[in-house]
Amino acid sequence: MSKITVPIGPQHPLLKEPLSFLVSLEGEKVMDSTLRLGYVHRGIEKLAEQRTYIQNVYLIERICGICSHIHSTTYCQSVEALLNLEVPKRGLYIRMLLCELERVHSHLLWLGVLAKNIGLNTLFMYAWRDREIVLKIMEEISGGRVSHAVNIIGGVRVDLNDKHLSLLHKGLQELKKRIEEILRSIENDRGFQARTRNIGQLSLEEIKRYCVVGPVARASGLDIDIRRDAPYAAYDELSFEVPLMTEGDVWARSVLRILETIQAIRLCTQIINNLPDGSISVPAPRRVPAGEVVSRAEAPRGEVFYYMRSDGSQNPARLKIRTPTLTTLITLPGQLKNMQMADVSAVIAGVDLCIACGDR
Amino acid sequence: MNKEKAVNKLQEVLNLDRSAIKKMPMNEVEITISKRQILLAVKTILKSGIWHLSAITCQQLEDDFILLYHFWKSVGVTLRIRLEENNPRIDSVCPLIPGAEYYERESREMFGIEFLGLPNPVPLLLPDDWQGGYPMRKNERLNQDKPKDNKHKQKGKSS
Numbered sequence: 001m002s003k004i005t006v007p008i009g010p011q012h013p014l015l016k017e018p019l020s021f022l023v024s025l026e027g028e029k030v031m032d033s034t035l036r037l038g039y040v041h042r043g044i045e046k047l048a049e050q051r052t053y054i055q056n057v058y059l060i061e062r063i064c065g066i067c068s069h070i071h072s073t074t075y076c077q078s079v080e081a082l083l084n085l086e087v088p089k090r091g092l093y094i095r096m097l098l099c100e101l102e103r104v105h106s107h108l109l110w111l112g113v114l115a116k117n118i119g120l121n122t123l124f125m126y127a128w129r130d131r132e133i134v135l136k137i138m139e140e141i142s143g144g145r146v147s148h149a150v151n152i153i154g155g156v157r158v159d160l161n162d163k164h165l166s167l168l169h170k171g172l173q174e175l176k177k178r179i180e181e182i183l184r185s186i187e188n189d190r191g192f193q194a195r196t197r198n199i200g201q202l203s204l205e206e207i208k209r210y211c212v213v214g215p216v217a218r219a220s221g222l223d224i225d226i227r228r229d230a231p232y233a234a235y236d237e238l239s240f241e242v243p244l245m246t247e248g249d250v251w252a253r254s255v256l257r258i259l260e261t262i263q264a265i266r267l268c269t270q271i272i273n274n275l276p277d278g279s280i281s282v283p284a285p286r287r288v289p290a291g292e293v294v295s296r297a298e299a300p301r302g303e304v305f306y307y308m309r310s311d312g313s314q315n316p317a318r319l320k321i322r323t324p325t326l327t328t329l330i331t332l333p334g335q336l337k338n339m340q341m342a343d344v345s346a347v348i349a350g351v352d353l354c355i356a357c358g359d360r
Numbered sequence: 361m362n363k364e365k366a367v368n369k370l371q372e373v374l375n376l377d378r379s380a381i382k383k384m385p386m387n388e389v390e391i392t393i394s395k396r397q398i399l400l401a402v403k404t405i406l407k408s409g410i411w412h413l414s415a416i417t418c419q420q421l422e423d424d425f426i427l428l429y430h431f432w433k434s435v436g437v438t439l440r441i442r443l444e445e446n447n448p449r450i451d452s453v454c455p456l457i458p459g460a461e462y463y464e465r466e467s468r469e470m471f472g473i474e475f476l477g478l479p480n481p482v483p484l485l486l487p488d489d490w491q492g493g494y495p496m497r498k499n500e501r502l503n504q505d506k507p508k509d510n511k512h513k514q515k516g517k518s519s
Contacts, residue, residue: 038485046496081385211413211459224412229434230387294388294436296414305414305430322415326462359485 003031006341010039014117014345017355021332021348028341033333041359048319053079053288056316057151063321064357065146066106069098070299071321072151077232078295078308079153082288089276091155092234097271098138098150099233099297103264104175105134105146106300107257110352111182114254117349118195123182130178137171140164155281160272168272176265183258196251200335200347203248210331214302214324216351219256220248226298238270250350257352287314299324301352323357366408366437367391373404388436390428395441395450398429402439402453405431413453416463418471420498425473429453443473452477470496 008014008021018039024032044063048056060075061068073095080087087095108131115123135145141164142148150156160168186192202212207220217224225242227235243259245252290312297304302324311317328351335347367381367389380392393401410433417428425448429439443450452475453460464475465484472494475481483490493500 038483038487041485043495046500208411209458211411211457213412291385293385294430294438295386296432296436303414303432307415307417307428307430309419318417318419320415320417320419322463327459330459330462 002026008344008348014348015355016113017353019353019355021344023336023341023344025341030336030339030341030344033336035329035332037329037355037359039359040356044360045319045321049315049317052286052314053153053316054286056319057153058149060321061147061149061151063323063360064354066109066354067102067299067301067304067357068147069102069150070297070304072149073099073233074295074297074304074306075308075319076151076153077297078293078306079288080284081293081295082291082308082310083153083284085154085282085284087155088279088282089234090159090278091280093271093275094156094158094160094280095151096233096235096238097160097268098142098148100264100267100271101134101138103300104261104268105131105138107261107264108134108179110257110300110349111254114250114346114349117345118192120189120192120195123185123192126178126182130175130182133171133175133178137164137167140167152281152284154284155279157281159280160275165272165275168268172265172268176262179258179261179265183255183262186254186258192254193251195343195346196254196350197247197249199250199339199343200350201247201249202331202335204246206331206334207248210327212302212327212331214299214328215253215257215260216328216331217302218243219245219252221246224303226296226303230296232295232297237274238267240267240270250346253350253352287312288316301325301354301357302327321360323354323360325354325358328353329358366405366410369408370401370404374401384436384438386436388438390438390440392440392442395443398439398441398453399451399456402429402456405437405439406456409433410437411457413457413460413463416460416467418467418473418496420471425471427467427473448472449474449476451475452479454479470494472497 004025006023010018010020020036022034023030051059057072061072063071108127112124112127139145142150142158150158202220204221207217207222223244228242240263243256245256288310290310292309295306305322307320308316309318374397382390384390410431412432414430414432419426423445425443427441431437452464464478467473469483469486
């Protein structure tokens with residue numbers, strides 16, 4: 001049978017962000033695929049070297065349009081470590097609250113994208129309708145739906161008031177009900193299972209070899225979560241479970257992400273119930289002493305890694321950012337091999353790519 | 361603990377000095393090795409159970425290149441390697457850790473480090489027809505059209 005090559009991207013209805021796949025087909029079967037990044041490369045690492053530490057907080061937040069808060073959290077964490085600055089508890093709790101709300105929003109967004117890619121438009125509508133609840137809460141707290149600008153070096157910019165808390169209580173309760181409903185329908189829906197079971201499987205061995213992180217790794221049975229293994233902010237004071245699945249296919253990733261969403265809502269409730277009193281930030285000096293620091297955090301897609309070197313001037317001398325998407329992208333050609341062409345959409349959506357993060 | 365074990369093993373296998381080991385903030389330890397030892401060091405770390413390579417950082421320091429291999433397993437172990445400016449070559453770790461491919465390709469195109477044995481040495485982020493040198497090097501400037509204006513503005517602000 002003759003081979004044909006089908007380009008998917010850089011602009012394609014399947015992809016929400018530009019990425020280029022070249023898929024070689026023999027009949028309906030994928031024989032090989034190559035991918036090309038860089039369509040949204042903005043050179044943020046280089047830009048960060050030209051800007052002051054304070055300007056960088058806002059630059060870094062623009063790496064990603066979905067998980068913007070976790071980037072600024074990790075960045076501020078690195079600067080605070082270099083400054084030896086202790087952030088007040090209340091500030092840390094508000095930071096964590098935004099992190100977890102962002103996880104809920106990111107996972108629901110992803111669920112909608114997956115549902116749409118495999119032709120379940122009703123689920124897509126439900127997921128994005130429910131995502132509005134969490135977006136509205138975040139907008140009420142910070143003023144922005146996806147770019148919050150809540151973090152500053154030394155704490156956070158906004159405090160929670162009674163109005164926020166009552167909105168959170170009501171919203172989280174409603175959200176929990178709806179997500180449990182979604183979980184029930186996914187577990188029982190034969191159409192969803194037929195499109196996702198045994199699709200894009202990754203074994204635990206492959207996950208380790210490719211250093212994959214986050215929900216994709218946990219769906220293959222790798223027990224890894226920075227929030228629990230190396231707690232940052234004040235995660236060591238909260239109790240939560242890290243869901244784990246072993247199937248390693250798109251179905252396992254879906255169920256796992258929904259379970260994670262439920263855990264994130266649980267964490268949000270814990271945070272607002274145990275919110276400490278006191279100030280939300282401490283003043284930070286503008287000059288950062290020379291030094292090097294490595295900082296990690298658990299983004300909705302897994303471990304995000306920052307390395308920062310300061311030479312004592314007002315700009316960082318080097319800022320290295322490794323986002324979780326980069327680790328997942330490398331496994332895609334392997335996952336697509338021997339798949340049917342119609343399943344490519346499920347695989348691409350299933351790993352939850354954030355190309356803007358990957359390219360920086 | 362895992363970290364102590366790995367560090368001791370590395371020290372023993374690579375014959376390292378006590379001064380090569382440096383404690384860092386956030387539960388990190390940094391080990392300076394020479395570039396010939398890279399594959400042996402990575403093998404030793406993998407054997408001691410720390411198999412997750414978080415990232416490879418490349419940077420320029422006093423004209424030389426510094427490569428940092430950030431390993432992690434609840435605790436962080438970083439390998440630090442200095443490469444001379446006129447000969448930035450090192451063995452690729454891809455045969456041991458296939459997941460390192462993108463990290464090495466990025467350092468290759470951004471800094472011009474040559475990784476010997478890199479399976480797919482094509483651009484990762486830069487365009488295929490890129491001819492502008494290595495963008496992350498210190499002597500590469502942003503806004504090359506109007507460097508003077510930019511510098512002037514920044515100076516005015518800081519004073």
